[in-house]
Amino acid sequence: MKSSLGIPVIFIFFSICIYSCQEKEIRTAPINPEILESAFAQYKEPSIDNRRFGYQLIAPLIAKRNALFETRVLGKSIEGRPIHSLSFGExxxxxxxxxxxHGNESTATMALFDLFNFLEGSGEDGFESIRQAIRENLRLRFIPMLNPDGAEKFKRRNAQQIDINRDAVRQSSPEGIILKRARDDFEPDFGFNLHDQNRYYNVEGSSLPATISFLAPAYNEAREVNNVRSKAMKVIVGMNRLLQQLVPGQVGKYDDSFEPRAFGDNIQKWGTSTILIESGAYPGDPEKQYIRQLNFMILLDALYGIATENYLKYTEEQYIAIPENDSKLMDLLIRNVETVAGDNSYPTDIGIKSSERYLDSLIVMNGNIVDWGDLSVYHGYQEIDARGMVLEKGKIWTEIIPMEKLTQERALDLLREGYLAAATNKASQKQIHQLPIVVFTEGNEPDLNIALDKSPLFYLTKDGEKKIAIVNGQVVKIDRGEDFSFFRLVQ
Ligand SMILES: [Zn+2]
Known part of the structure; x- marks a missing residue:
């Protein structure tokens, strides 16, 4: 009797253990990248397709949320635009x-609307277990687009010219007051501070851009690690683990110097485990739509990790091991070009960065020579090995050519003859063109001196023959006449 009773008892005990251990393992395993990718493909918000948008675009996307979301207006910006919160989960x-x-840092905003679509998704799409874990374990509160006035102009600061991220303590901006009040009312365990960084950040010791950078901000000058900050570090380790599978080597970590005016540092200090995510650049993705996908994936992964407490298996040491950010990238780096200065001739490197201006849906590029000399520690998105080539000035074609007669072919002929710029009539002003030369109207003649802080406008020659023209920072290969699909303005 003893043995016949013993077997089923042991069996039942074993089956409970196997069942619950399996259950636990399923619930605590990170979501695999393919699942996150397919969730993004299915729930991406189709009305957002570029990174310059204002409140008008997101207002209907907030209004359309279903009953799973509780939507509130937290207050208004200086120019009277509403700032909303959306809450989800029990x-x-x-x-x-x-x-x-920061109004021109919209990558994460796009991903948040993708995430809202996902969270509202139907239970039959195969993702319900993820959604359920989040809904049952977390109470989420989102504030998408904290600075709608800045977003309207695609500028960093608010309408008072205040950098909201230096207004956590002084509280001079309505946006800063709204964020602080939202934190104080809600008292969150975790905070995600979502930004974009410029494209010149690379991962230290590498030519790869920091496509995503993280920080668990310090809460004091001594940069101590308490339990609050430690949790933020561990959540970051989980996101980094995922990103290393998608964009290996392209994740950086910010320096953790304490900034007493910043929100991240203060929210960490006020007891919320705070995570800074900065979206950088990914080559060939000027509208940051792939980085938007990465944001969606890491946010969903992190929320699931917090819901299941899966993040607790990571360590502070793994966080510390994430390489630092560096800022050693340039748009174009010309290496070892022979340069003549008086009787001297010497090889130099020339570093070029281009600013972007937005005209409707077009990105207009404007280059600048930012450095000169030994730039061997820098990296370029585009690099030219100009060893054996000589730096040469161009000429200006001053006889007016009407814009309609300035065809690609004509411009290329001028370029081959040594003209880097051509005059056109006043009526053409503000016109956008894709010509491989600079086009200017009366009084706006470009300066063709090749110097620091000037527009990069010169030739690279080999054995006296013009090989490459650098036109406002863009590379034109003269014999092929290609590579000038960029937009510029008549100046
Ligand atoms: Zn920012």
Missing amino acids: GERKVLLWSQM
């Missing part, structure tokens, strides 16, 4: 996510 752990406190 769990114990509270997470606050805010995006675009």
Whole structure:
């Protein structure tokens, strides 16, 4: 009798253990990247397709949320645009996510609307277990587009010219007051501070851009690690683990110097485990749509990690091991070009960065020579090995050519003859063109001196023959006449 009773008892005990251990393993395993990719493909918000948008675009996307979301207006910006919060979930752990406190940093905002679509998704799409874990364990509160006035002009600061991220303590901006009040009212366990960084950040010791950078900000000058900050570090390790599978070597970590005026540092200090995510650049993705996808994937992965407490398996040491950010990237780096200065001739490197201006849906590029000399520690998105080539000035064609007669062919002929710029009539002003030369109207003649802080406008020659023209920072290969699909303005 003893043995016949013993077997089923042991069996039942074993089956409970196997069942619950399996259950636990399923619930605590990170979501695999293919699942996150397919969730993004299915739930991407189709009305956002570029990174310059204002409140008008997101207002209907907030209004259309279903009953799973509770939407509130937290207040208004200086110019009277509403700032909303959207809440989701019934769990114990509270997470606050805010995006675009800098108006021209919209990548995460796009991803948040993708995430809202996902969270509202139908239970039959195969993702319900993820959604359920989040809904049952977390209470999420999102503030997308904290700085709608800045977003309207695609500028960093608010309408008072205040950098909201230096207004956590002084509280001079309505946007800063709204964010602080949202944190104080909600008292979140976790905070996600969502930004974009410029494309010149690379991962230290590498030519790869920092496509995503992280920071668990310090809460004091001594940069101590308490339990609050430690949790933020561990969540970051989880996101980094995912990103290394998608964009290997392209994740950086910010320096953790304490900034007493910043929101991240203060929210960490106020007891919320705070995570800074900065979206950088990915080659060939000027509208940051792939980086938007990466944001969606890491945010969903992190929320699931917090819901299941899966993140607790990571360590502070793994966070410390993430390489630092560096800022050693340039748009174009010309290496070892022979340069004549008086009787001297010497090889030099020339570093060029281009600013972007937006005209409707077009990005207009404007280059600048930012450095000169030994730039061997820098990297370029585009690099030219100009060893054996000589730096040469161009000429200006001053006889007016009407814009309609300035065809690609004509411009290329001028370029081959040594003219880097041509005059056109006043009526052409503000016209956008794709010509491989500079076009200017009366009084706006470009300076063809090749010098620091000037527009990069010169030739690279080999054995006296013009090989490459650098036109406002863009590379034109003269014999092929290609590579000038960029936009510029008549100046
Ligand atoms: Zn920012």
